[in-house]
Amino acid sequence: MASSLGGRARRRTRRTHPCYGTPTRATSKLLAVTAQRINPSILSADFVNLQSELEAIASADLVHVDVMDNHFVPNLTMGPPIVERIQAVSPIPLDVHLMIEDADRWAPGYAELGAYSVTFHAEAAADPVALARRLREIGARAGIALKPGTDPDPYLELLPEFDQVLVMTVEPGFGGQSFMADMMPKLRRFAEAKAALGLDVWLQVDGGISVDTIGIAAEAGADTFVAGSAVYGGVPEDRIAQLRAAAAHHAH
Template sequence: MRLPDAPRINPSILSADFVNMQRDLERISGADLVHVDVMDNHFVPNLTFGPQMVERVQATSPIPLDVHLMISDPDRWAPEYAEIGAASVTFHVEAARDPIALARRIRDIGARAGVAAKPGTSVEPLLDHLGEFDQVLVMTVEPGFGGQSFMPETMPKLVELREAAARTGADVWLQVDGGIGPDTIGQAAEAGADTFVAGSAVFGADDIDGRIAQLRALARAHRH
């Protein structure tokens, strides 16, 4: 599977109509990947869906899956999402017992391995190990609910990651998730992000294809 070049726009189906999921997946066929938020009501105070639902999304989606696991014990569960066929599986560094071993296992199955950090979590421990991951997700809101406001104070983490990737030669995607829309995507792109999760900004637009194209153009214009 050849994955798209940066900048990548990954709409979050957390903002889709769960009863009309296939319709909404088709409405974002012009995006790069579909962002699938898995929440367990334990690691975060919200409950979405698990492997069975993700497997159905995988079977019907016109674009690859970018699965974001906001769950406890990802060491046990994350490989299952790779086996379903997700293109990318991201787990939280705060929840994993051994992030590097887990990332290697996900890669061995055939998916890209991502690691996420909450707004208050430092990315410094990851900087010397970026080559072990295919993606680092900097949360720009507290994880758990869609529709929150973008947190600009998280941008220095992206700068750190971008500089470390350049220094080490790591080929790693830098993703942001939370409050991303036309007014904020430029700031994230300037800081170093190349992969952007947008939920309500996409699904709440009258012209979804136009909004995806707008976000992509804005990110490209502000790339570092």
């Protein structure tokens, strides 16, 4: 599939991290024994000072970049030009979360600009498997996200096609919402499928993650935690350390 980001979608050097290396299928195998990941969401950062806000979270694992189009969700954030600049200056790899319609068309461009991981919504993709394969072919980790109301069943058997599953623990669109503990049975279904299939797919949660809720998600099988207001609502480095400690307490 050709990229639809026009001249901006030049292939970029993928920003790697000493802990991760290049995100190939082989690397993915090595990551089977890794611990949990804390991915701050820059949705809660000061958008006027993004570079210093990125430097403030250098102790995190990946930076979660929320791309919203005001169609798939009722909010608008950024597109390829800004993500490309974030990619250029971020001290840690990019975990791009696309909350946009027509993911089949737009997602490959984010992989081409060098994002380490690109997650699209199941509800916004016509052919999730073909799209995931395309993302992997470009060199990114392929993620699929499910809104709270989306049935996990069709995706359980597709798990080998993905490097990450994002179980939304709020309705996508805004930071600062309350954690939906009733998403834990869905998360457990994916954790069980992951174990049964012997996969190292990352299970991510996003929305309302704090020191009070991260343990609930970790207990249900999450290993990758997105936190916006919980990180940027204080001193980011301290908040990241606190979240890491709280998650580790409940690690599987």
